[in-house]
Amino acid sequence: MKVLVISAGPRHDGNSHALADAAIDGARAAGNDVEHLFLDDYVERLLGNCRLCRSPQDGRCSLDDRYAELLLDKILPADGIVFAMPLYFYGMPGRLKTVFDRLFCYTANSAPEQETVVNGIAGKTVGVLISCEESYVGATHGVAAQFQELTRYLNQNLVGIVVGNANSRGEIAHDPSDPLARARDLGGRLFDIRVTDYRIDTARSNRVWSGS
Numbered sequence: 691m692k693v694l695v696i697s698a699g700p701r702h703d704g705n706s707h708a709l710a711d712a713a714i715d716g717a718r719a720a721g722n723d724v725e726h727l728f729l730d731d732y733v734e735r736l737l738g739n740c741r742l743c744r745s746p747q748d749g750r751c752s753l754d755d756r757y758a759e760l761l762l763d764k765i766l767p768a769d770g771i772v773f774a775m776p777l778y779f780y781g782m783p784g785r786l787k788t789v790f791d792r793l794f795c796y797t798a799n800s801a802p803e804q805e806t807v808v809n810g811i812a813g814k815t816v817g818v819l820i821s822c823e824e825s826y827v828g829a830t831h832g833v834a835a836q837f838q839e840l841t842r843y844l845n846q847n848l849v850g851i852v853v854g855n856a857n858s859r860g861e862i863a864h865d866p867s868d869p870l871a872r873a874r875d876l877g878g879r880l881f882d883i884r885v886t887d888y889r890i891d892t893a894r895s896n897r898v899w900s901g902s
């Protein structure tokens with residue numbers, strides 16, 4: 691399977707990128723075709739007013755960075771995406787939020803790529819890796835809920851969120867809960883993790899694991 695790992699923090703030698711590296715190792719060891727990129731090489735501009743930004747010639751988004759390449763050539767072809775991010779003010783970094791905001795420019799009725807992007811963005815498996823200083827559970831509640839909702843909206847499968855605690859560069863390797871091992875495991879089992887979500891009338895056995 692094709693896996694895209696996106697490091698969304700500006701510190702290329704930082705903790706969230708260390709989590710990304712571990713997930714890459716795991717995904718490669720499991721036999722996947724893995725590509726990695728740093729988000730700051732692709733996204734510079736914020737979502738604008740599409741009526742003003744769209745090119746009058748062909749209706750395409752005219753914001754002059756590499757977002758279109760990221761979306762059309764990297765994100766759409768991937769079967770699985772792993773987002774690695776530092777926690778900023780209890781949320782995702784603005785540059786990563788912009789990836790989702792600017793999807794609007796490509797999925798709105800007036801977007802020339804609408805059909806390709808709407809069909810291509812759905813069905814992906816998603817994992818999230820978060821590095822943050824604070825360890826209380828509430829610190830990452832907001833961003834975990836946001837990923838749950840946005841993947842649900844995009845018809846994607848959120849299979850896991852790894853949180854590690856660290857502040858200075860590289861410190862994540864000293865977190866005794868071993869987030870690097872958990873990130874490696876998430877990368878390795880990305881397409882094997884079974885996510886269940888039942889309703890009262892869902893037909894099911896009384897066991898979670900077959901053979902147990």
Ligand SMILES: Cc1cc2nc3c(=O)[nH]c(=O)nc-3n(C[C@H](O)[C@H](O)[C@H](O)COP(=O)(O)O)c2cc1C
Nearest residue numbers: 699704705706776777778779780822823824856857
């Ligand atoms: C702008 C900014 C905001 C931050 N906000 C939080 C926060 O709300 N909660 C927290 O636990 N850590 C916060 N941190 C700390 C980082 O999440 C933490 O240092 C993380 O390990 C950095 O990852 P990196 O090494 O990949 O940059 C913040 C750091 C910065 C620079």
